[in-house]
Amino acid sequence: MSEIRPFRIEIPQADLDDLHARLALTRFTHEIAGADQGVTVERVKRLVGYWRDGYDWRAQEARLNAYPQFTTEIDGQNIHFLHVRSGNPDALPLILTHGWPGSVVEYLAAVEPLSRHFHLVIPSLPGFGFSGPTTELGWNNLRIAAAWAELMARLGYERYGAVGNDAGSMISPELGRVAPEHVVGVHVTQLFSFPSGDPAEFADLSEEEQAGLAVLDWFWKEKGAFNVLHSQQPQTLAHAIADSPAGLLGWLVQLFDEDLDDDFVLTNAAIYWFTGTAGSALRLYWENARAEQPKQPTTAPTALAMSEGDFASIRRFAERDHHGIVSWKTLDAPAHGHYTAHTATEALTSDIRAFFDGLR
Known part of the structure; x- marks a missing residue:
């Protein structure tokens, strides 16, 4: 069994100096006023200016380092994770999985409220951040779920819950599939189930559906281009976003809500930049597009806690793919957008706690 090694984030000052120099030399693109053709020059200019002259990476680095972090090798891949034990030794463990263009930063605001009741394991996805680039093909959702099962076993956890957002909302149900004897329940913020094409599925749709x-x-018509590009030619894009921090920002912020605070956006971007994983993270889409899709529905008890302004999960399609749905809700306002662990921490963590308390 591979050892579990303590880890601390310590970005060399030379890397910060290099980033500052690159930001100062940014060549901004042209745009036509009044045309919605993607992320605006104004937004990128503002973020680049703050990243160069106001943003404090060392403060964010210290915030991350305030929590115990570790690395271990699983299935040939380095895996980085936060491991925060609850003061209650009998607490249920949870493994929380982020997505793209996020990172473990998605869950930092949730650590304190959740760790009162749960042991927390928060890994960086293979190919993302401090888990480093993937070094071989095959790292799709199912393989990641199997790696998470091994990680939890390596930590000595026999029974645990799975929590996810974005890619984590696909990987967490898969974890319930690959380790059904260990996963007591799955809590996600999206259930990505789509129409199969059968006309009968559309026969009696409600107004809400x-x-x-x-x-x-x-x-998909207006903002789905990233998915197509990542799924088809991630390496083509990788050359640009691995070389230009402004280019990286321009690509990432298409899926960072406008009302997110700049420190959250830039800390996620900085992690991709400093770890050299801006390109390798995109491979997850390419891998999933080529992976064999499960033929059977998941059966673990499952809760959905979505929010307005995010992906609109549709229950009849979700119930086709997930037979264990026991809770389905939209979080109350002001919960909004894609990153509720950060923006609506109390609402989301309260729902997570209520769901797993109900299972126990």
Whole structure:
């Protein structure tokens, strides 16, 4: 068994100096006023200016280092994770999984409230951040779920819950599939189930379901280009975003809500930049596009806690793919957007706690 090694983030000052120099030399692109063609020059200029002259990486580094961190090798891949034990030795462990363009930073605000009741394991996805680039093919959702099962076993956890957002909302149900005797429940913020194409699925859609389909249709037509590019040619894009911090920002912030605070956005971007994983993280889409899809639904007890302004999950499609759904809700306002662990921490963590308390 591979050893578990303590880890501390210590970005060399030379890397910060190099970043500052690159930001100072940014060549901004041209745009036509009034045309919605993607992330605006104004937004990128503002973020670049703050990243160069106001943002404090060392403060964010210290915030991350305030929590115990470790690395271990699983299935040939380095895996980085935060491991925060609850003051209650009998607490249920949870493994919390982020997505793209996020990182473990997604869950930092949730650590304190959740660790009162749960032991927390928060890994960086293979190919993301401090887990480093993936070094071989095959790291799709199912393989990551199997790695998470091994990680939890290596930590001595026999029974645990799985929590996820974005890619984590796909990996966490898969963890319930690969380790059903260990996963007591799955809590996610999206259930990515889509129409199969069978006309019968559309026969009696409610107004709410029709509205949800309209949101999905708009998203894929107007903002789905990243998914296509990542799934088809991630390496082509990687050259640009691995070399230009402004280019990296421009690509990432298409999926960072406008109302997110700049420190959250830049800390996620900085992690990709300093670890050299801006390109390797994109491979997850390429891998999943080529992975064999499970033929059977998941059965672990599952809770969905979505929010307005995010992916609109549709229950009839979700129940086709997940037979264990026991809780389905939209978090109350002001919960909004894609990163509720950060922006609506109390609402989301309260729902996580209530769900797992109900299972126990």
